[in-house]
Amino acid sequence: MAAQILSAIIVIIVGVGGCVAYFWGANKVLDLIFPSRGVKGEKAIDNLRKQAMIRPWLFIGPAMLVLVVYLIYPVIQTVYLSFHDRSGENFVGLSNYAWAFGDREFRSSILNNLLWLLVVPAACTFFGLIIAVLTDRIWWGAIAKSLIFLPLAISFVGASVIWKFIYEYRDAGQTQIGVLNAIVQALGGNPQFWISLPFWNNFFLMVILIWIQTGFAMVILSAALRGIPEETIEAAVIDGASPFQIFWKIMVPQIWGTIAVVWTTITILVLKVFDIVLTMTNGQWNSQVLANLMFDWMFRGGGDFGRGATIAVIIMLAVLPIMIWNIRQANRETGGH
Template identity: 75%
Template sequence: MQQLLFALFTMIIGVAGCAIYFIASNWALDWIFPSKGRSGAAASRNLRRSNMIRPWLFLAPALLALTVYLVYPVIESAWLSFHGKDGQQFVGLGNYRWMAGDGEFRQSIFNNFLWLLIVPAATTFFGLIIAALTDRIWWGNIAKSLIFMPMAISFVGASVIWKFVYDYRPQGTEQIGILNAIVTYFGGTPEAWITLPFWNNVFLMVILIWIQTGFAMVILSAALRGIPEETIEAAVIDGASGLQIFFKIMVPQIWATIAVVWTTITILVLKVFDIVLAMTNGQWNTQVLANLMFNWMFRGGGDFGRGATIAMIIMILVIPIMVWNIRNAAKEMEGR
């Protein structure tokens, strides 16, 4: 109850603070550049000045937050990547040379590459198929709501749920893990799924696919509904089958949206951390870059230099995809 009251108090203070800020800043702007009671030229000049400044008053909190929590950390991380464990001794490119020869880093890169190959493709595919199917049934909105529900769960919460799915107990004892319960029911041998080499990475990916399919479904469903009916009717008249209409008529018309969904999930995959930390903590060859960065930065005494170096690699990998995504979204908006 105390935590709930504290959360409620924090939300009230935050909303009230925002309201006070905007009211006070607008009042101050109108006081500095008054338009009422002034002559025509002076009133017009002050109104023009206040209209130029007013948008920045609304943007100022967001810009301040971005500077403090994004711009400054990037600059500080870049600086630390050229320094040693304590962040004081300058080592030049030493951390980058270590990274190139470190086996755990290479394993993390390989695992991230696997995530990039499987998760965006599977999530986009399932989201597209579900979006197309649910639009054809009367209870489609209910199905969409159920599929979208995992989006409301945190990654750690979802990992806890899936721990019960993959849970392993020795053979001969009752299996509480759903997967092993099914296997033993059909006469199979229970497995410690998240310790199996290579496949444990796939089992972890399933969690993120389960969470993000709802996001892909919602975006792609909106895009499918935006397809002109005339093109589909023309294809039906020409004798096209359902699959031909879907893959040759509908998909090409929403390809830009598919690309945006794909790249958005790709950025998320490059930063995946919570699932690996909660499920395996990087053991059994499941380490990924973000979890490796966390280990070097905050565990075992902490090595700020190496942790910051891995953080810079993640940022370098994310930036090109993010820029492409933003440009593609801007082009799509201009086309509308």
């Protein structure tokens, strides 16, 4: 443990120190190449203008390089591999895509993903909005928000392990250590192996992501609600509107853009969901999703680079239009077009 802590501290020091040294050194070099001090007239103005043009690139240049190396290139390589066989060497055209849409497990994964898309974004947004409204009305609302937001700080794998203990099943006659089965048994019911129940196990897995992401939705929507002018609410109260009418007819329409952004952000996350399924069921019992299927084909069963890359491309194509719309909507909300 001590070695890992020491290693982490060294990485932080080297990483932060390296960034500070880079930007300090880059600015020094820029000042030496285009000096503005000790230079008079048009030359000084011209050097300042050049510094202003170059300096932003000193900050975004490394980020752009990392983006190209670790994002743009992998996308191009993945598309390339999707047109090749399992070894990634022989061109096979669209045969991998034909296989995908003709494969039963792939179609089942799409249906499961669609089920996640229907339930998780709607549930997270709904619960986040309701909690944001309610917690603004109580004195201990900040504490409640902190507790609800806390699961977002937990990794998906960590959250899955927690929920595994909740869904834990022991054979009949044994003490049920799973919270859910213990409650069922206390009420006179029969314990169940919940995550192995076809169709319904998808909902048990969705609960984990809803538990994590509701805090995110709550924070964003709470900020949006506070941006609603008080005069609008007061006028509605004076006109005799009920709290329910104020909520649905005044609050919700004014933050609809933010609701849409939260919804689509969680939708993108759902399309890429992987960790929860891998940790809880590994795609067994008809709980497979596209990202986990991609992992199976790419790194298991001998490693089929062509089919794994094909599934990755399909996920990317599904995410891309939602992401573009989300960015445009976010820009519109902040006033940038």
